[in-house]
Amino acid sequence: MIRHGFGTLLGAILLLSTGCTSDDPPLDAPASAPKLVVAEAxxxxxxxxxxxxxxxxxxxxxxxxxxxxxxxxxxxxxxxxxxxxxxxxxxxxxxxxxxxxxxxxxxxxxxxxxxxxxxxxxxxxxxxxxxxxxxxxxxxxxxxxxxxxxxxxxxxxxxxxxxxxxxxxxxxxxxxxxxxxxxxxxxxxxxxxxxxxxxxxxxxxxxxxxxxxxxxxxxxxxxxxxxxxxxxxxxxxxxxxAYDPFTGVKQGTYKFQNCTANSCSIAVELTNVGKQAARVAVKATWTGGGNVIGSCESRVGPLQPGQAGSATCTLSSPQWTQFYRRAQSVAGQHPYGAEWTAMALVTPPDPTGLRKLATSAETPVANVQGNQHVYVIRDDAGTQDKQIWKYGVATGSDWRKIPDEQLKFCTAGCVVDEVAATGDPASAHALARQLVDAYRGRVGQCPPAQWVGCSPK
Incomplete structure (x- = not known):
């Protein structure tokens, strides 16, 4: 019933807003907010x-x-x-x-x-x-x-x-x-x-x-x-x-392997010495004959706390191929090597929940079972614009505590009504914003006590 009530209220608001012409009688002026002492403000x-x-x-x-x-x-x-x-x-x-x-x-x-x-x-x-x-x-x-x-x-x-x-x-x-x-x-x-x-x-x-x-x-x-x-x-x-440089990764022995004209690999032994499971990234910069000839990256894991593993990083750059062929055709020493770092990667958060909240804020849906409550504070004389003081959102079963504490700032006789409930804060604030925007469309300004959701157009 809350969802249906909200839809009816919003529909009436939009109908009022779009139905006005220059011949329509002026709407009642909004209620004025009382001047407060500084501490109350x-x-x-x-x-x-x-x-x-x-x-x-x-x-x-x-x-x-x-x-x-x-x-x-x-x-x-x-x-x-x-x-x-x-x-x-x-x-x-x-x-x-x-x-x-x-x-x-x-x-x-x-x-x-x-x-x-x-x-x-x-x-x-x-x-x-x-x-x-x-x-x-x-x-x-x-x-x-x-x-x-x-x-x-x-x-x-x-x-x-x-x-x-x-x-x-x-x-x-x-x-x-x-x-x-x-x-x-x-x-x-x-x-x-x-x-x-x-x-x-x-x-x-x-x-x-x-x-x-x-x-x-x-x-x-x-x-x-x-x-x-x-x-x-x-x-x-x-x-x-993303890197997690504060989760410990112990590096052990290493060896070069499978070095041919096409590629060369370095295998590094690793142990997760952190307190939680972690993937590990190895990044290596290779040199040949004193010159940088490329880089490679590799990942392993996740490794559990205390678990050992091995990461193999393979270089397959054109510079390696040139170095290898030159070493095969020119007599003498042709040293090569790699400098590498091994670092834990984060366990990334799932962005699905954030995407759902973005959708909720774009297309809010009321839910009578939700714990996010959209409310209106108004003069008990009625629900017209001149009686509306502000809209807001509060959370949980004791949500009325938030608006009730504000009644002392309102004109005498103010009351709190629930307008809708939703399942998440993004949709609740979006529904409240729709009410504020509709009010502003009719009156030309936000409700007199409205700060949240009343940013300049």
Whole structure:
């Protein structure tokens, strides 16, 4: 029944929107949101931040080791992240999937990142690499988890009304400055306010969340979740060849074999000394007569912890053929050799789930058995536009707790109605966005308390 009810409501909205002409009577004006004191405006803005399906962050921080880290990342409510970062000016692409951090960067980045041996850097350069947060000094998923992040904001040190707070501009947006006991928050000047930026002196208490000097602009990315999950799925599919340099691989004996005019192979004995099963990649650079004559790559596994195996890497380049024929026809010594690295590969995440979420965000489907709930907060006088205050999404059997806590910010007599339920957050936010967009199409603006899903057109 919930699904049918949502379809009926949305159909009526679309019919209203497309049926208006210049002769139609004007729609009722939207309800106005009350002006709040600064502490209440901060509280409401934090509720909205926590309710977002995805948030963009753009700024910088200082890692525990003193490194300057800049980031432009989009982080979902579930903890996936995608974007760009730099460490002391050296850039990298960043991806967080299944609670695991992956980085892709050039040789200089890896040579100058502490904890990565110089001998490893050339192998992992320009490849995806599984990187523990402690290596980077920043746990992106934990720091930008909205529950954790909002706990770092501290308490406002002023009780004045937003109209009386100091105003400034950020990227052309009018904002108010809200000093707290841990830094400064910047909110929009009018309801629903919304967090635009935070400048904090410090964050977590343990590495790798014990960062300082956080300064980030904030914007809601919930409306872009379909594209976001497509991008996440695309990047996740690239992790099939990602390296895991922190899973131990012990190298044993080696031997050259089957060397003919067409090719030559090197077989390397390996043992997985890590704590989990791993595939292993061997990459070798060959020389002949003092010159580089080609390279080869090979994979083996997965090897279980403690399991031994062998990887055979075969060179079949034209340069090898030339070297071999010259050695056969010219008397004397013709030395050849290979330098190789053996490194574990990650067990790649399955991007199927991310692709399904992208589809859900594009074509949402209501599901009465789902645990993602789309709700509306409205004046109890009715369901017309002038009574609607905001739409939102909450999770779980106790989902009403989230909207109920917001009733104190609404006009007197506000109530909460469930509009629909879905099976995943992407479809829930997509359904809520449809309602917001339809409202905006009729009224010319979002509901008065709407921050999530109300990005500029």
């Amino acid at each position: 901060v509280e409401q803005s934090i509720v909205d931040l926590k309710s977002a399906g995805a948030v963009r962050y753009n700024g910088s921080l200082t890692a525990p080791a003193g490194d300057n880290v800049t980031m432009q990342v989009t982080v979902t409510k579930a903890g996936e992240a995608i974007g760009e970062l730099s460490v002391n000016g050296l850039p990298a692409t960043v991806l967080v999937v299944d609670h695991t951090l992956y980085l892709k960067a050039g040789l200089d980045f890896w040579l100058k990142l502490s904890g990565v041996p110089d001998s490893t850097a050339p192998t992992v350069a320009d490849h995806w690499v599984k990187a523990p947060g402690v290596l980077l000094g920043v746990d992106i998923e934990r720091i930008f988890d909205t529950e954790t992040l909002s706990g770092m904001f501290g308490k406002p040190v002023t009780a004045q009304a937003p109209d009386a707070a100091k105003r400034t501009k950020l990227a052309g947006q009018d904002v108010i400055e809200v000093p707290t006991d841990t830094g400064v928050l910047y909110l929009g000047v009018n309801p629903p306010y919304g967090l635009a930026r935070f400048d904090l002196t410090k964050s977590g208490k343990t590495d790798p969340t014990k960062v300082r000097d956080l300064a980030f602009s904030v914007s809601d990315a919930t409306s872009d979740m379909a594209a976001l999950y497509r991008d996440l799925a695309g990047k996740a599919a690239e992790l099939e060849t």
